[in-house]
Amino acid sequence: MIFERAARREFAQAAAGISVALLAILTSTHLIRLLKEAAGGRIAPEAVASLLGFAALNFMPILLSLTLFVSILLSLSRVYRDSEMVVWFSSGLPLTGWIAPVLRFALPIILAIAAVSAFLAPWANSSSAEYRERLSARSELSQVSPGAFREVKKGQRVFFVEGVGDDGSHVGNVFVASYQEGKLGVIMSDSGFQETAGNGDRFVVLENGRRYEVEPGSPAFKVMEFERYRARVEDGEPTSSAPSPKGMPITRLILEDSNAARGELLWRIGLPLSALILCLLAIPLSYVNPRAGRSANMLIAILIYAIYNNLLSVSQAWVVQGKMSFWVGVWAAHAVMLLPLLALFYKRIVVRMPWRRWGQ
Numbered sequence: 001m002i003f004e005r006a007a008r009r010e011f012a013q014a015a016a017g018i019s020v021a022l023l024a025i026l027t028s029t030h031l032i033r034l035l036k037e038a039a040g041g042r043i044a045p046e047a048v049a050s051l052l053g054f055a056a057l058n059f060m061p062i063l064l065s066l067t068l069f070v071s072i073l074l075s076l077s078r079v080y081r082d083s084e085m086v087v088w089f090s091s092g093l094p095l096t097g098w099i100a101p102v103l104r105f106a107l108p109i110i111l112a113i114a115a116v117s118a119f120l121a122p123w124a125n126s127s128s129a130e131y132r133e134r135l136s137a138r139s140e141l142s143q144v145s146p147g148a149f150r151e152v153k154k155g156q157r158v159f160f161v162e163g164v165g166d167d168g169s170h171v172g173n174v175f176v177a178s179y180q181e182g183k184l185g186v187i188m189s190d191s192g193f194q195e196t197a198g199n200g201d202r203f204v205v206l207e208n209g210r211r212y213e214v215e216p217g218s219p220a221f222k223v224m225e226f227e228r229y230r231a232r233v234e235d236g237e238p239t240s241s242a243p244s245p246k247g248m249p250i251t252r253l254i255l256e257d258s259n260a261a262r263g264e265l266l267w268r269i270g271l272p273l274s275a276l277i278l279c280l281l282a283i284p285l286s287y288v289n290p291r292a293g294r295s296a297n298m299l300i301a302i303l304i305y306a307i308y309n310n311l312l313s314v315s316q317a318w319v320v321q322g323k324m325s326f327w328v329g330v331w332a333a334h335a336v337m338l339l340p341l342l343a344l345f346y347k348r349i350v351v352r353m354p355w356r357r358w359g360q
């Protein structure tokens with residue numbers, strides 16, 4: 001019991017540090033992507049924090065799985081480097097004696113991976129998609145970032161706003177260029193605000209400005225000065241699209257019989273199973289010769305993790321495309337990874353390989 005408590009404490013300390021590092025890397029990478037979208041006016045700046053939270057829940061199962069694998073691998077590698085494993089073997093304990101402590105430590109995290117991948121990640125996906133739909137359905141003027149040109153309606157209209165009020169409804173120094181019916185119109189106004197009619201239609205009311213209208217290729221143009229210019233904004237209620245399998249809870253996903261739903265279900269089942277197999281793989285992979293290089297096992301572990309993750313992705317893609325049966329995809333990738341697991345355990349346990357002669 002003393003040994004197991006010490007081992008689990010070391011696993012937990014390594015997992016805490018690794019999870020913080022991985023979470024910082026993934027969130028910072030996604031934050032840069034969201035800030036780029038916000039700077040380009042594709043999303044509102046105030047939506048960055050919410051979308052980042054949804055994304056963090058989405059990649060949490062992979063982060064936990066990788067954290068579990070690396071923490072066990074590093075902890076057991078330290079045991080080899082400090083020659084504590086020599087004492088372990090000298091006491092008559094086999095390498096398989098590490099399986100029980102590793103599984104007791106890993107089981108709560110594997111259950112958390114299963115819960116997040118089955119319920120929380122789909123909720124985060126669907127919530128993120130709905131949030132983006134609400135943002136895209138907002139008024140065009142409300143999506144404009146101050147000091148940046150915003151192109152909408154496939155280039156038929158371009159907005160430029162120098163400043164936005166605190167409430168987000170009033171703007172200052174507005175430039176609007178539009179192309180309709182073969183004529184180019186340019187509107188410049190000192191200020192403006194949004195207005196909603198009784199039937200729900202939205203309008204942009206510009207004040208104290210000018211409108212220039214010209215037909216390309218013609219010298220004739222029109223200039224109009226106005227105190228108030230009311231322009232209707234083509235807004236509609238958010239249209240509900242067909243739900244994506246990534247946003248479905250697993251209880252609903254099981255009832256779906258489409259290839260896309262089968263592929264998504266295969267991925268969610270594979271995440272906790274792969275975490276379990278990776279934990280067991282970390283035990284023989286942690287072998288380190290104190291007199292040799294210390295990074296060889298880590299490179300091999302990274303390669304095995306990449307191969308395993310790609311096998312799951314390929315199996316999912318083949319099920320979605322109908323190239324593989326769902327029931328074959330459930331066990332195929334895991335069965336392939338069980339072969340090196342058994343081979344590595346056999347190599348570390350057996351003193352002499354069957355094809356070697358004594359004295360070699």
